[in-house]
Amino acid sequence: MEPIIIVHGGAGDIPLSRVQGKLNGVKASAAVGQKILAQGGTALDAVEAAVVLMEKDEYFNAGYGSVLNLKGQVEMEASIMCGNNLDVGAVTLIKDFLHPISIAHKVLTNSPHSLLGGEGAKMFALEMGFSTVPPESLISENAKSALAEFLKHGEFGRTEIGLRDEGGVGTVGAVAIDCNGHIAVATSTGGMSGKAVGRIGDTPQIGSGTYADDNIGGVSTTGHGESILKYCLAHSIIKLMQSGNVANTATKLAINGMTERLKNTAGAITLSKSGDVGINFSSKRMAWAYIRSNKIYFGIEKDEILEEDYVSI
């Protein structure tokens, strides 16, 4: 099978001023992942590299550019899963590292545990040789404005459909299948603007933000975190594929089901084990991109599929 990677850059009410930056970011991210896969690299390495690129990019709410909690601090989380043996690595309440997804990957390979949080996650990262960065170096101007805006208007907790929720937009994720047919998924986020200190969302929760199973497929989700985790959105999509739905149908059914039940929006990217693609979001916009047969496909509006020739980087 041809290896493939699909990435997303977050679902939500993305303002027009940020559309082009997000599209550029997801296209570059897909290209970085695809290059690793084309060279015979693993799905795990491809999704990590794709997410690392977006964690560096202020257009996304992950790593640098993460949104701020009520105290104006960055608290990030990330997860990565390997569909071969269901191995998981995840971290939460990370304050002073640029690449939570890389720490998560080390949890997967070097820890007997799957999820580490707060001080314990920091101790583990330092043992693994990661360097801290000053927490303020992770804060972008956009994140500061988003918090100021939240403090003026509030009410993220009840982010109903259609209400402004730009503050939480920009979780990033990637799903890949490598040349050996192994599936991996990575997701990373700064959470939502104005969240309480210590709030943990869907991203590090396996089955909510991330799921991968070589026997079925892989999913990365984004959107209203509390709704995604209550619905176990990623695992719901996996189970719909297991019972015979193609990736796109499974993704659409689960997102519609969650949005109807919980009145909040989300999006997801999905690959089935045979490589068929699922992309769906109930939010206004979601940036996504994937590469197949020398074409790059991408979009951010509903029902939009843009296409360009792709020359390997």
Place this chain on the structure above:
Amino acid sequence: MEPIIIVHGGAGDIPLSRVQGKLNGVKASAAVGQKILAQGGTALDAVEAAVVLMEKDEYFNAGYGSVLNLKGQVEMEASIMCGNNLDVGAVTLIKDFLHPISIAHKVLTNSPHSLLGGEGAKMFALEMGFSTVPPESLISENAKSALAEFLKHGEFGRTEIGLRDEGGVGTVGAVAIDCNGHIAVATSTGGMSGKAVGRIGDTPQIGSGTYADDNIGGVSTTGHGESILKYCLAHSIIKLMQSGNVANTATKLAINGMTERLKNTAGAITLSKSGDVGINFSSKRMAWAYIRSNKIYFGIEKDEILEEDYVSI
């Protein structure tokens, strides 16, 4: 429908010396929950009260009696879910409160978030009026011995089937249906002996340790946390019921599936929305109890169902 509550006191290689204490504990816990239900109380209040009783009991690995991390500290976690609207409250990395499940219940009712961890969870608990206790007051002699034993023999991370894993035994949980047909589930744990600082397990992860949906049923799980979360054990059982399996079949199929795929053991208690009971464990023992029609049913060995007359407390 007759209200019902079922409780468990943890799956694992429970030594004979602890069997009677655990059986007494789960029977008392079921009685406390059943009394609330019989008086017209909510499923949420019943499962919280049932778990609170076990959090106080040193025979269980939750609240007082929680096992210790590698540094000899208690770090607890708990979750509670309401099947009516899928509302969730959960906490993790709790060090100095006796009843994590009660804080989790307050997250469900009083926070826009679903899961709070570490310092942020402590701040929230203090705001809600909970009092801290000295962390050392939560440590039992049994927990100290379990850590000493772990430090001598190690290797929990690869707790294969049949290996000694008493250190992690005794997560507690409860599933109830109240007189209005609403389902609630609560789960609370100290995790596993000798765990890394900051390790978060399956218990606070929705779909892994806990799940409730009035349209389907409720599940609380226990066992090897990393395996349970990789398999999304609670949500897997829910999905098997949704596709037509009765509670006991769904519980057995998912536990066998997890154990075959990941080579570690677990147990779960399940109620379907119509009140049929599922009890299954791949570990050596799991303590459980439920009350129906003036009988209390309980057990701890494989295929054991003991029965006594039950006089309401």
